[in-house]
Amino acid sequence: MSDRFTPVSQLGEFGLIDRMRDRLGENAPAGDLLCTIGDDAAVYRVSETTAHVVTADALIEGVHFERTFMPWGYLGRKAVAVNVSDVAAMNAQALYAVITMGLPRNVSVEMVDALYDGLRAGCEAYGIRLVGGDTTAAPQMTLSVTVVGEAPIDRITYRRGARPGDLLCVTGDVGAAYAGLQVLIEQQRAMRELGDAYEPDLSPYRRVIARQLTPAARTDVVADWARRAVRPRAVIDVSDGVASEVHHLCRASACGAVVHAAALPVDPETRAVADERMEDVDTFALFGGEDYELLFALDPADADRLAPRQFTVIGAFTGMDEGIVLQTPEGDALPLEAAGFSHFETDSD
Amino acid sequence: MSDRFTPVSQLGEFGLIDRMRDRLGENAPAGDLLCTIGDDAAVYRVSETTAHVVTADALIEGVHFERTFMPWGYLGRKAVAVNVSDVAAMNAQALYAVITMGLPRNVSVEMVDALYDGLRAGCEAYGIRLVGGDTTAAPQMTLSVTVVGEAPIDRITYRRGARPGDLLCVTGDVGAAYAGLQVLIEQQRAMRELGDAYEPDLSPYRRVIARQLTPAARTDVVADWARRAVRPRAVIDVSDGVASEVHHLCRASACGAVVHAAALPVDPETRAVADERMEDVDTFALFGGEDYELLFALDPADADRLAPRQFTVIGAFTGMDEGIVLQTPEGDALPLEAAGFSHFETDSD
Secondary structure, three states, rough: OOOOEEEEEHHHHHHHHHHHHHHHHOOEEEEEEEEOOOOOOOOEEOOOOOOEEEEEEEEOOOOOEEEEHHOOHHHHHHHHHHHHHHHHHEEEEEEEEEEEEOOOOOOOOOHHHHHHHHHHHHHHOOOOEEEEEEEEEOOOOEEEEEEEEEEEEHHHOOOOHOOOEEEEEEEEEOOOEEEEEHHHHHHHHHHHHHHOOOOOHHHHHHHHHHHHOOOOOOOHHHHHHHHOOOOOOOEEEEOOOOOHHHHHHHHHHEEEEEEEHHOOOOHHHHHHHHOOOOOOHHHHHHHHHOOOOEEEEHHHHHHHOOHHHEEEEEEEEEEHOOEEEEEOOOOEEEEEEOOOOOOOOOOOO | EEEOOEHHHOHHHHHHHHHHHHHHOOOOEOOOEEEOEEEOEEEHHHHHHOOEEEEEEEEEEEOOOOOOOOOOOHHHHOOOOOOOOHHHHHOOOOEEEEEEEEOOOOOHHHHHHHHHHHHHHHHHHHHHHHEEEEEEEEOEEEEEEEEEEEEEEEHHHHHHOOOOOOEEEEEEEOOOOHHHHHHHHHHHHHHHHHHHHOOOOOOHHHHHHHOOOOHOHHHHHHHHHOOOOOOOOOEEEOOOHEEEEEEEEHHHHHHHHEEHHHHHOOHHHHHHHHHHHOOOOOHHHHHOOOOOOOOEEEEEHHHHOOOOHEEEEEEEEOOHHHHHHOOOOOOOOEOOOOOOOOOOOOOOO
């Protein structure tokens, strides 16, 4: 392969985003633009005291979902939720959604209706309005959602604010969406192999499947923080896995961190899925992704002011030279790799 | 085919948009939301006197462009321009762009760099900032651009404001982008058939090819209207062809219209392309699309206040019951069909 052709897989998703930022030249915030590429959303001032945030995510058939186990109603709902989650990760409130849709010719109007219903359900769940979009033909189903949100400028929270000594916290539990995906993939395989003879029993997995198909953005947490007048120092949402997001916060904040594996909040159902497959549930929790929980840096002085059942302290931020470390239940300290899920990278194991 | 399966091609693009609007339930403007699905962009208030507009468009390989005759640098530039054009059609000024990109694995980093450079050139051309986005793998190249713009609330112009007696006007000239597309398609065919023996001479077609590959949004016109304190009564941009856009304005404004074919502004190069192919240049002008000129309704009292060389009066708005009529050079009055270009509909000729 010549120097002139470098496949994008060599860069990976984050490499491409870095390259975009570099390639776009001087892209520093300026004027009303308060934050640009590299956080969960861009931020711009719209009045003396108020900022808007804007974020976009694409869901592509065969890459982010399979038609066979992602009913289109869920897909619409999920497409809204993942973008609202990015707005929540800025500590802001989502207002409006704009959607572009690419539909294969073999799609029926009934499928599109299910998708619209899902989009509507997603918008209603978060109190936002679907205000526009574009529908076009496409070889594969593609869905790109942009969400605009709002917050007082002094409430906006970036990835870059964590300081050594801050608590590393996560809302809810993690690894469940990945557990749900494993169950769905296995069910699909069994159905293909056994045909009509197969009678699926999904009841023991209801919760993890729901976390995969209909993830929820933690707008409730953002509202609660506002009520309690607590502002975390840095926030990111868990889309690519806790490990990857810890790396993002540390990189943006020029910090290190220690993560206590034993502290990772895991639902019993997630643990059961991992145990049945003789896999380590910590792997689900750290690298699974798609949980859409909020990972945040909290001033220890604020810890008592938050609802204790809403979050778990899973570690702490440290100095940058201390690196990013996983403390195992056995007491070992290992470097925590960022390796989350990347659609571009080739599986190497 | 059963009732349960209706292919999307039966609805077409505008049918799908109507269906989205219906399916999304009560979607009337409310609160700060001043305009929703059904105009060139959605409009929402951000302060006492200022509104933002937001619009999104997707470009998909094999549907909107072919990799073989759309260099990726042009593609990036065009993706920005078509969205800025929608903002211009609201009589607003574009500010920020957000981009989601789906990249096939066989794409090189060099191609992506060319795309980024094109996006940057597009942003610089219109003085806007690319503030965020999402890059992911995809089976086909897909590019979805969202642009946010701004205007004083009392300057925003909708599709719905035309009145009987208003002049029907268009900026620049029309049909050129379609002429350019014809030339490119024929060149490609000739190259395939003749191989190395073929020496293309594109110089007689430079202008129409440029109109197809690097269309320009008429932000200059919007700025000029502001300077002259003229506000058209209704505006739309010509993306699907003059005929289709006249129908949109008439439908939104509950008007009819008469279009004088002889008045359609056509560049000599566009006419030459049509003549060489023994086709009617009016067909290019009315149904070609992708011109990204502005089609607008003007109070006759304002006509003298605009720069005369910037626009052409191609007809007038009439009462709704008079229908939408094409006046031919021979003096006939024919019903003007909306039939622009639709990616969903099957060619029937």
